[in-house]
Amino acid sequence: MKQIHWGILGYARIAKNEVIPALLEAPSARLYGIASRDTEKREEARSLFPFERVYETYEELLEDEHIQAVYIPLPNALHKEWAVKAMEKGKHVLCEKPLALSEKEVKDMTETSEKYGVLLMEAFMYRYTPRIKKVLELMESGVLGEIRHIDSSFRFYLNRPNTIKMKKELGGGALYDVGCYPVNFTNLLLKEEPQGIAVSSVMEDGVDIKTSVLLTYKNGVTASLHCGFNAYGVNSSEILGTEGRLVIPDTFLEEAGDLTLYHKNQVENISVPGCHRYTLEVEDFSKAVLEGKKPLVSLSESLLQARVMDRILWNIYK
Numbered sequence: 476m477k478q479i480h481w482g483i484l485g486y487a488r489i490a491k492n493e494v495i496p497a498l499l500e501a502p503s504a505r506l507y508g509i510a511s512r513d514t515e516k517r518e519e520a521r522s523l524f525p526f527e528r529v530y531e532t533y534e535e536l537l538e539d540e541h542i543q544a545v546y547i548p549l550p551n552a553l554h555k556e557w558a559v560k561a562m563e564k565g566k567h568v569l570c571e572k573p574l575a576l577s578e579k580e581v582k583d584m585t586e587t588s589e590k591y592g593v594l595l596m597e598a599f600m601y602r603y604t605p606r607i608k609k610v611l612e613l614m615e616s617g618v619l620g621e622i623r624h625i626d627s628s629f630r631f632y633l634n635r636p637n638t639i640k641m642k643k644e645l646g647g648g649a650l651y652d653v654g655c656y657p658v659n660f661t662n663l664l665l666k667e668e669p670q671g672i673a674v675s676s677v678m679e680d681g682v683d684i685k686t687s688v689l690l691t692y693k694n695g696v697t698a699s700l701h702c703g704f705n706a707y708g709v710n711s712s713e714i715l716g717t718e719g720r721l722v723i724p725d726t727f728l729e730e731a732g733d734l735t736l737y738h739k740n741q742v743e744n745i746s747v748p749g750c751h752r753y754t755l756e757v758e759d760f761s762k763a764v765l766e767g768k769k770p771l772v773s774l775s776e777s778l779l780q781a782r783v784m785d786r787i788l789w790n791i792y793k
Contacts, residue, residue, distance in 0.1 A: 476502055483545070483548070485510065551647070568594070573597070573784065581774075624714075626712060629656045649684055655784065674787055676791045710726055
């Protein structure tokens with residue numbers, strides 16, 4: 476079987492815990508090299524995982540012609556810089572969310588991918604789960620009637636000291652870190668930009684640690700989105716229509732579970748299987764490179780995502 480040779484820019488927590496195991500599991504992927512500026516991290520990576528090369532600089536990895544695709548788990552503020560540098564070297568790029576810090580940055584990255592003929596994708600791994608596929612199937616079936624309201628939350632209690640998630644200069648804050656998921660979920664369902672946006676945030680050290688957003692759309696649909704670092708974890712959504720209501724626990728996770736559909740005065744529990752969402756993401760992207768097709772998450776979706784995020788962020792930091 477043909478495989479895509481992957482490199483990773485930065486030995487981040489998400490790379491170590493999720494994406495490297497996914498690369499080792501995906502049939503169409505081969506982990507070739509990891510770049511880290513930290514000697515201890517390079518040594519740890521080498522001791523834990525099988526791969527060909529370790530690099531002391533990101534530039535050295537990008538110069539290696541053996542590597543065809545690059546995964547970028549760097550701090551948010553560095554996404555555009557290193558994605559562009561990778562694409563200029565002819566590498567396909569899977570970049571952690573948010574793809575960039577503004578719509579303009581996403582446009583620049585999109586133009587670079589087109590110029591150099593390489594793929595670029597924002598890594599919303601939850602999109603690959605059977606849970607989300609079932610939600611979309613139910614939406615398309617019309618069982619909920621006309622959609623009237625969406626509610627979606629992603630919160631967790633952040634207690635790690637000196638984390639980049641709290642550094643404004645690196646693109647920290649709850650909205651960038653976890654609030655982007657409810658925004659993406661709502662965009663996926665409604666496929667349009669809201670007309671109105673109202674935002675309430677709690678700030679600490681220059682970033683939002685809790686944000687709630689109310690979106691209003693041209694047809695009267697509303698969406699309430701919530702994210703935060705300062706309370707017990709919540710990861711759930713609800714879709715309310717004229718004929719039904721769908722409750723989606725663990726919206727952005729991969730574990731098996733049940734959706735609950737309220738329809739025609741009946742309650743139905745719909746089971747969804749678990750999966751390895753990161754492996755599915757890596758496999759889809761690798762096969763897209765091999766087969767010359769587009770991966771699941773399109774750049775047009777990322778542009779809509781960035782546009783809505785820009786408007787929310789303006790309300791937070793105005």
